[in-house]
Amino acid sequence: MRVSPKRSSPRSSLRRASPRSSPGSSAAEASSPVGDVFVxxxxxxxxxxxxxxxxxxxxxxxxxxxxxxxxxxxxxxxxxxxxxxxxxxxxxxxxxxxTKCGVCMDTMNRPFVLVECGHSYCYGCLRLHFHTCLRNQVKWRDVPEHLREPSTADQLHELIENEHIYSPLYYCPSCKGTVRCRPIEVYIFKELIEAVHSVAGPPDDLTVEDPHINDSDIWADMFYTKRA
Ligand SMILES: [Zn+2]
Ligand SMILES: [Zn+2]
Missing domain, CATH: 1.20.5 (Single alpha-helices involved in coiled-coils or other helix-helix interfaces)
Structure with a gap:
């Protein structure tokens, strides 16, 4: 549909041209006090x-x-x-x-060093190993029945003093070097291992059967010292 251009009607032209503004127009509002407040x-x-x-x-x-x-x-x-x-x-x-023990392959528990070669092992692992060495040493010898499984200081003394053996023959589990002296506890390893356990958590089982823990000489059943 064609839309014709919008033309102003004569009436609206007249209203714009008139000087008299109609009430309510914007010009009237702008000039009134109400309009001022609004602005x-x-x-x-x-x-x-x-x-x-x-x-x-x-x-x-x-x-x-x-x-x-x-x-x-x-x-x-x-x-x-x-x-x-x-x-x-x-x-x-x-x-x-x-800190690995060469016997149990775990972190050493109460580490001891062999002074001859410097290798270190758990106290419990060394005890087991030395016991095996001593048992094997007396196995084929003519020893009384009660000395076949030596595990006490008294048995060791009896074996040596009665000349069943000259001295126990121990060797290092790793290098097989001869061990003649008592192993020495390695406190620096002990501290390092304790530090490791405090960071990484303790191993599942730290308890080792140690019947000699309170003895004055914890190796008395394995290393001979002549009694006074
Ligand atoms: Zn061990
Ligand atoms: Zn060794």
């Missing part, structure tokens, strides 16, 4: 809104900066965690080599 209020509200927007922009900038700082801190924490994990893995690899 003032709008101006005030606009100013308040602008302030609010400015404040919001500032808050947004601050929040973005805070988010960036938090992201950076998180990335740094992640990097530190990864570094710590790597260090712990390296530490575990080193400690497992240093």
């Amino acid at each position: 003032q209020q709008v101006t005030r509200i606009t100013a308040l809104l602008e302030d609010d927007m400015k404040q919001s922009r500032l808050e947004t900038i601050k929040m973005k900066a805070a988010v960036r700082r938090a992201q950076k801190a998180q990335a740094e924490a992640e990097a530190a965690k990864a570094h710590l994990r790597e260090s712990l893995e390296q530490f575990n690899a080193v400690k497992s080599e240093i």
Whole structure:
């Protein structure tokens, strides 16, 4: 449908041309006290809104900066965690080599060093090994029945003093070198192992049967010393 251009009617032209404004027109409102108050209020509200927007922009900038700082801190924490994990893995690899017992292949429990060769083992593992050595030594000898399984200092003394054996023949489980002296407790390993256990957690079973724990000479049943 064709729409013809809108033309002003003669009546509306007359109304615009008339110097007398009709009540309620915008010009009348702007000049009236009510209109002034309205304009003032709008101006005030606009100013308040602008302030609010400015404040919001500032808050947004601050929040973005805070988010960036938090992201950076998180990335740094992640990097530190990864570094710590790597260090712990390296530490575990080193400690497992240093603190590994050559008999039970586990972390040494109460480590003792053989002075002749420097190899270290758990106290319990060494005791078991030395007992086996001594039993094998008397196995084919003509010894009284009660000395076939020597496990006390008295039995060891009887074996030597009655000349069933000259001295016990012990050897290192690793290098097979002869062991003549009492093994010595390695306190530095003990401390290292305790430190490892405090970081990585203790092993499942730390208890070792040790009937000689309170003896003044814990090797008295294995290494001979002439009694006074
Ligand atoms: Zn062991
Ligand atoms: Zn050795």
